[in-house]
Each structure stands twice: as structure tokens, then as C-alpha cells.
Amino acid sequence: MFIAEVSKKYEITADTLRYYERIGLIPTVRRNESGIRDYSEEDCNWVQFIKCMRGAGLSIESLVEYVTLFQKGESTLEARKLLLIEERKELLKRINEMNDVLERLNYKIKNYETNTINIK
DSSP: OOHHHHHHHHTOOHHHHHHHHHTTSSOOOOBOTTSOBOOOHHHHHHHHHHHHHHHTTOOHHHHHHHHHHHHHOGGGHHHHHHHHHHHHHHHHHHHHHHHHHHHHHHHHHHHHHTTOOOOO
């Protein structure tokens, strides 16, 4: 699959895909005889994983570390697991913060609906 197809499928710009590859977020993509990137199913799985993790708020730095560890093999299993556990803790914290904001918004909307507006 060529970069334009991957870009469209995952709704990521071609520039972003090239950037992710350049910084090591996506392992180097094989190129065909014309030098054009030809994404394999495994490459696409990495794109999907990175997009999911970025959508959840994981930093580029954490993901680069994870991919680097992954490429070093089984000896890094525990380190990868610990990295993901730490990221999960941070995600849960953000989810709780967003739930607090959601409750506040719901409260404000209810006030508007009942005409008992309170600015706090």
C-alpha cells in the first residue's frame, strides 16, 4: 500500500507518516524498485497503533521509546510493560479530569434548561 493510500485509510497526512518514520515511531518502511514507500500489513499495524496511542494522549517521546524497546526484542518485555502501565496511569488521570469537566458542563447545561443560571 502506498503512502497516499495509508494516509487516506488512517486519516494521517503523508507528511506525518514520513515524520513518524524519520523519528523512529514507525519502523523503516520498505521501498519498491522505484524508491516509493510500500507499506506492508505490519507497517499499517504500526500506523494504527501509533494513531491510537497518540489519540489517547501518549507523547511522541514515550512512543519512540516503546518502539525502540520493541525493536530490541524480548529482553525488553518488562520495560515495555512498565512503560505502558505508566502511560495507562496518566491516561486514567486525564479521563478522571475530563469526567470532572463533563460533570461541570452537564451542571451548567441543566441550569440553563431550568433557568437557574449560576455562573460558577
